Amino acid sequence: MGEEVKVFGYWASPYSYRAELALKLKGVSYEYINEDIFGNKSDLLLKYNPIHKKVPVLLHNGKPIVESLVILEYIEETWKQNPYLPQDPYDKATARFWIKFIDEKCFPTLWLAAWSPENEREKVTNEACEYLKTLESALNGKKFFGGETIGMVDIVASSVGYFIRVTQEIMGLNLLSADKFPQLFQWSEDFANCSIVKESLPPRDKLLPFVKGLIAKYQQDNAKA
Amino acid sequence: MAGELVLLDFWPSPFGMRSRIALAEKGIPYEYREEDLRNKSDLLLQMNPVHKKIPVLIHNGKPVCESVIQVQYIDEVWHDKAPLIPSDPYQRAVARFWVDFIDKKIYELGSKIWKTKGEEQANAKKEFIECLKLLEGELGDKTYFGGESLGYVDVALVPFYSWFYAYEKCGDFSIEAECPKMIAWVKRCMQKESVAKSLPDQEKVYEFILHLKKVFGIE
Secondary structure: OOOOEEEEEOOOOHHHHHHHHHHHHOOOOOEEEEOOOOOOOOHHHHHHOOOOOOOOEEEEOOEEEEOHHHHHHHHHHHOOOOOOOOOOHHHHHHHHHHHHHHHHHHHHHHHHHHHOOHHHHHHHHHHHHHHHHHHHHHHOOOOEOOEOOOOHHHHHHHHHHHHHHHHHHHHOOOOOOOOOOHHHHHHHHHHHHOHHHHOOOOOHHHHHHHHHHHHHHHHHHHHHO | OHHHEEEEEOOOOHHHHHHHHHHHHOOOOOEEEEOOOOOOOHHHHHHOOOOOOOOEEEEOOEEEEOHHHHHHHHHHHOOOOOOOOOOOHHHHHHHHHHHHHHHHHHHHHHHHHHHOOHHHHHHHHHHHHHHHHHHHHHHOOOOEOOEOOOOHHHHHHHHHHHHHHHHHHHHOOOHHHHOHHHHHHHHHHHOOHHHHOOOOOHHHHHHHHHHHHHHHOOO
16 A cells, blocks of 8 residues: 655745644654755755745655645545544635635734834734734634644644744744733643644744744845845 | 525625636525625625625525635535536645635736736736746646536636736736637636626726726826
């Protein structure tokens, strides 16, 4: 039953992480290839994702699947154990709604809030807080967005619950705080404490200096401009 | 049974058109309600409090927002009639990829074509054509993106055809000259009643764009 599963990713990428977590939740073994996305992308990556040229790429028996959300849906449909999307079409539509919200609004705005120059930061931060408030309402008293166990919304929200929290620590921002968003904060703690999540997240002590370096370079490049 | 399904929509919205086509393809009756976007109804604000946007599909009183989510929902609930999304996971992933591509590129680039001038407009036109050519490549020799019948990618893309005339007039170019295969595909789609009845007249859309330009003070 030889099944070839490969992930082309980047260790610090929140998008790449989604694909890996999904495979781990399903208990699917895969080969991980770390791409040098800031330096030289491999020929294989460019072959498998010619349009966007990005990670993650999932390769299943030689066939490439790209874009993290497309990958997550594919993994769910291909490996039926430990489902992370609801079966009911309406509940599924609701999950997809929150996934889109996180991906298109919540995460990008939070990321921007960390990177924005001082004079623009307040406006973006206010917007980000509104989005966090809305995201918190989606939890609705549940432990995870998926209910008692991690669902696809949780997988996608890892970009907010973990990667953004690390970034804001560097920037001295306190957006996702326990007192402002107690439910969401608790969710991010519970999520990061799941054993499967804990062992697969890029370690904080490696991620912190990396993001610091990225931000410093960005600020440097923009100071020159 | 029409009371069960309501579509809150706005006539020129390509996103609304997607759901109209999906419902028509499956022969599902529904109530169409036109929203005045300058004066949104209480129902719209209640059913889509997060984005306050159309289209919203209300099924048995419960809202489904976002056009791609609606089309998937419609396909899943009424799965026995005219399936739009492939059943094979890999084919589904390919279809989802292209719908994502259309969502990321076509609307935004099209908007730039009618909203901007000079270099910004020229760049938008160039990229717009490049994207259509990539889509032509994906279509290949198939009748539709979905193969022999209309599929998810067809439903996601064809609504933008109603805006092509407006793009061409504002951008002073011919989409057919650059992408004849795309227009040939459009014409095949337009022969289907579900598509022809869901798309507004191109001239009407162009008038609407001209009106918007005036309102926004765009020359």
